[in-house]
Amino acid sequence: QQQVKQSPQSLIVQKGGISIINCAYENTAFDYFPWYQQFPGKGPALLIAIRPDVSEKKEGRFTISFNKSAKQFSLHIMDSQPGDSATYFCAASAFYSGNTPLVFGKGTRLSVIA
């Protein structure tokens, strides 16, 4: 059973446009939602994360929007740049659980073209 569903699988965006990646989860115990960014040939790295006490978190051009009732969260990349071309993974976990590692979505390959 896939606990975190991510879409789309791939995305092509024009430079300067907005990239939007969506994730949905089923487990209501999840209350920590990070996004990881992976460049080709590298390991993933934490980009931004949110807990459900807020509906939105912004860091520079990157924003997470969170909808608790719909059990959905999304990553928005404003003014997308070619340097943002990477694979993005959403993830989820139960923040205070002592035995539950992160569950990752299947990833979205973003290509930003000039």
Next chain:
Amino acid sequence: NAGVTQTPKFQVLKTGQSMTLQCAQDMNHNSMYWYRQDPGMGLRLIYYSASEGTTDKGEVPNGYNVSRLNKREFSLRLESAAPSQTSVYFCASSTQLAGGREQYFGPGTRLTVT
């Protein structure tokens, strides 16, 4: 700080051969993880170690064994490699399993089984 290091970077095995992937971290982290990454499948957790002396199965443990040698090192062994184990393997570590701690990933090992 080197962070998380993995050896080897590349490996080609014949079906039935065995090998051990090595991982070490110098961040004094308690928790360590092994993932495999396949196209369209995202990051799948093979095994993890919440703390020194403990290991647990993840989503796809069959065909693998692990050893948490000490706090720094966490190895992944393939006893009898199969073509289905062709993948990119990532090791990661975090301060602890719970509490939404950031996972730090190594650069990966690209394994091909012929």
